[in-house]
Amino acid sequence: MPATHRRHLMAVAAATLVVAATPVTAYANPSATLSPSTVAPGGRVGLNLQGCGTKTGRASSPAFGNVSLTPGNLEATNLFGTATVYRDARPGAHRVTFECGGSGGQRVTLTLQVTPGAARGGTGGSIDGMSPGEIALGGSMAAGALVAGIWVLRRRAASTS
Numbered sequence: 001m002p003a004t005h006r007r008h009l010m011a012v013a014a015a016t017l018v019v020a021a022t023p024v025t026a027y028a029n030p031s032a033t034l035s036p037s038t039v040a041p042g043g044r045v046g047l048n049l050q051g052c053g054t055k056t057g058r059a060s061s062p063a064f065g066n067v068s069l070t071p072g073n074l075e076a077t078n079l080f081g082t083a084t085v086y087r088d089a090r091p092g093a094h095r096v097t098f099e100c101g102g103s104g105g106q107r108v109t110l111t112l113q114v115t116p117g118a119a120r121g122g123t124g125g126s127i128d129g130m131s132p133g134e135i136a137l138g139g140s141m142a143a144g145a146l147v148a149g150i151w152v153l154r155r156r157a158a159s160t161s
Contacts, residue, residue, distance in 0.1 A: 030106050032059075032098040038113040042087045045112065049079040052100030059083065063094035063112055091116035 035046040047059045049069050057069040057079040064086060069079035093111045100106040 030098070030100055030108050032096075032108040032110055034096060034110055034112055037110070038115055039085055040115050041085055041089045041091075043085050045083045045085060047081040047083060047096075047098070049098045049100065049108070051077070052079065052106065053077055054079075054101035054105065057098065057100050057105070059096055059098045061094050061096040061112060063089045063096070063114055069098075085112075085114060089114045 030049060030051040032050070033046075033048045035048070036043075039045055045064070047067060047069060049057045049059070054077065055071050058066055059069060059081060060066045061083070064083035067081045067083045069081040071077060071079055091114050093113055096110045096112050098108040098110070
């Protein structure tokens with residue numbers, strides 16, 4: 001075998017050993033979760049991206065815009081974030097795209113379901129649709145029950161003394 005062929009074979013063998021000795025970190029395809037996956041406009045959604053092998057990521061959707069995802073600690077590669085769905089988000093299915101490491105990274109796409117008819121803030125929906133007369137009647141009945149309870153307790157206390 002000519003010397004040039006031997007040198008070429010030795011170079012290929014040396015390169016193969018270097019490649020084989022280089023540690024390779026294999027990451028499976030990333031996965032993502034939304035919690036909850038159904039939410040009313042103005043509601044909050046937890047975002048979780050796993051398996052990226054990066055310390056940064058992002059999630060974006062027409063329902064809430066762009067959100068940066070960060071690890072729970074310095075060693076973790078599970079990325080977390082929260083998003084608030086726009087109050088004027090249209091009801092229906094909205095695409096949520098998770099991206100490892102930012103633009104150009106591996107992507108995962110999920111669907112966020114936005115439900116119609118959010119409760120009014122501050123009232124929890126408890127008086128939504130009640131007339132002022134119905135609210136006043138309920139309040140006066142509660143006040144009447146309180147007065148009757150006090151009257152019974154005072155009368156009982158007076159009869160035992």
